[in-house]
Amino acid sequence: MKHKIGIFLDTQPFEGGAFQYSQTILEAVSALPREQFDVVMTFTNDSWNDLLKKNDLKTLHVPFGFWKHFPGKRLSGYLPMTLWRSTCRRFISPARILLAQQCDLWIFPAQDIFTYLLPLPALGAIHDLMHRYEPQFPEVSAKGEYGKRERHxxxxxxxxxxxxxxxxVGRKxxxxxxxxxxxxxxVLPFVAPRNISKDKESSLLDNIPTLPEKFIFYPAQFWQHKNHKVLILALALLRERIPDLHLVFTGAKKNGYNELQNRIRDLKIGRQVTFSGYVSDRDMTYFYRRARAMMMPTFFGPTNIPPLEAMAQGCPTAVSDxxxxxxxLGSAALYFNPSSAEGVAQVMEQLWCDDKLCGELSRQGLLHSSQWNQEHFNQKLLSILNKVLSPGYQ
Incomplete structure (x- = not known):
């Protein structure tokens, strides 16, 4: 029996991991066997134009506009969900557009509210529940954010x-x-996006700022939970023993940025830290290739995409335990306590000074990348779709 599948693409590049994950899902959907699936790809913004041109599947622009922001985020919060789902098609044109496709299943890859706001058979995603497990961070708990996430x-x-x-762990x-x-x-584990490839060179190197000859790299938006400050503290602990130690950060300014700048100024280590701002996915390859290692001291999980990107480039990797x-990541990375500046400093020193260790981590990372890549992801998603669409699935 042939099934009709829809995929809903609503993220944009500045949303980071959600956009990358949506690209990975898009590629997996594009690879579905044509004799088994008809696919319609819907998108809400121009960020997807170039990616959608790479395949010959049906595409459909869905202009949510005003309706996305008002009824989806406000009105639906005041109505019983059963009532909302039964009536939304009467006054929201995008609901009618998606329903008219008569898909057997819709895939919503970015934790989209439309997974449940629209009366469609949906395969949704939950990337993390850190508002429950790390509620001390205001970005997931303050100003009503906790309640909003709970309802969602x-x-x-x-x-x-x-x-x-x-x-x-996420399932549990x-x-x-x-x-x-x-x-x-x-369970559908993250995979390094295809555009982070060990064979691909950056196309916009002229726009990338000059980088130090040797550096520790951390690509993350400056949210408090990303914990950039522990790398700064570790750098300060090591500056006398390793005077050439250098950190490079990429990412958009968020609620942890100003505090980080103040900490750097107080510790007088500004010359050892480079801020490169927002970097596109295709140019991130250059940073991973140039870096001595990537360190990710985040407090959020359960898992993360940047370590997979680093490993796909052969970049030695260390992450929060x-x-x-x-x-x-198994044995392909080093692990540390993200609350301990001393522990982070110890791992940082190892990565900076031990060539043999970095070589082994690079080798293990490339091996890990070959054992779980986009093709494996595609097959896993196909298996999940077959289960969800099977006659006995309730």
Whole structure:
């Protein structure tokens, strides 16, 4: 039996991991066997134009505009979800557009509210529940954010036909947090985006600022939970023993940026830190190739995409020893306590000084990348779709 599948693309490049993950899902959907699936790809913004041109599948622009921001985020919060879902098609044209496609299943890869706001058979995604597990960070708890996230994930678990999570740890956290049937949760681990390829050179090197000859790299937006400050503290601890130690950061300014700048000024280490701002995915390759190592001291998981990107480039990698990171990376990375500047400094010194260690980490990272890549991801998604669309699946 042939099935019709829809995919809904609503993210933009500045949204980071959500946009990358949506690209990975898009590629997997594009690779579905044509004799088994008809596919319609819907998108809401021009960021997807070039990517969608690379395949010959049906595409459809869905102009959510005003409706995305008002009823989806406000009105739907005041109406019972059953009532909202039964009536939204009457006054929201995008709902009618998607319903008219008569798909057997819609894939919403970016934790989209439309996974449950629209009365469609949906495969949704839960990337993390860190508002529950790390609520001390204001970006997931302050100014009503905690309640907003709770409503979102509760509705997603209630109404989605299936949910993909990043890891076994992520699956366990969803089951701990919400009422959801275990067979409805499907583990689909992150993969390095295809555009982070060990064979691909950056095309815009003239726009990239001059980098130091040797540096530790951390690509992350400056949210407090990303924990840039522990790298700064570790650098300060090592500056007398390793005077040429240098950090390079990329990412957009968020709620942790000003504090980080103040800390750097107080410690008088500004000459040892480079801020390169926002860097496009295709130019990120250059940073990974040039870096001595990538260190990611985040407090959030369960797993993350940047370590996979680094490994795909052969860049030695060290990460926070939290949640599902060992499940994700195994022996291909070093691990540290993200709360300990002394522990981070110890790993930083190892990476800076031990050529043999870095060579082994590079080798292990490339091996890890070959064992779980886009082709494996494609096959796993196909298996999940076959389960969700099977006659006995409820």
């Amino acid at each position: 994930y509760r509705n997603l678990c209630q109404w989605a036909k299936g949910i993909v999570v990043d890891s076994e 956290q969803v089951l701990e947090s919400y009422t959801v049937s275990p067979p409805h949760l499907h 939290i949640y599902g990171m060992r499940e994700q």
